[in-house]
Amino acid sequence: MQRAAHAYLQTQVTTNSPGDLLILLYDGAINFLNKAKEYLAVNDMAGKGIYISKALDIINELDSTLNLDKGGELAANLHNLYFFCSSRLVMANLKKDAKMVDE
DSSP states (O other), rough: OOOHHHHHHHHHHSSSSSHHHHHHHHHHHHHHHHHHHHHHHHTTHHHHHHHHHHHHHHHHHHHOOHHHHHHHHHHHHHHHHHHHHHHHHHHHHHHHHHHHHOO
């Protein structure tokens, strides 16, 4: 089953447009953050940390693909947004705060 899911995901990544991939990444980050909140609710700090880390990985990947030279103000604004999100998630992880995850 794991192999089939991986093959499906790989097909999605290689056949979708860049815009569709962006949506997949945003959806993945949101899903990971929802899972992190579920683990927080049952006081499973290891699970919470794993899923916040996965969301942070996506945010860092999105940030690393920005072209600040060509993207101008939009790229700069996205960079600032990704920095804000990363900072809040690190604090949410440390403070074990689901409201900060929601931000």
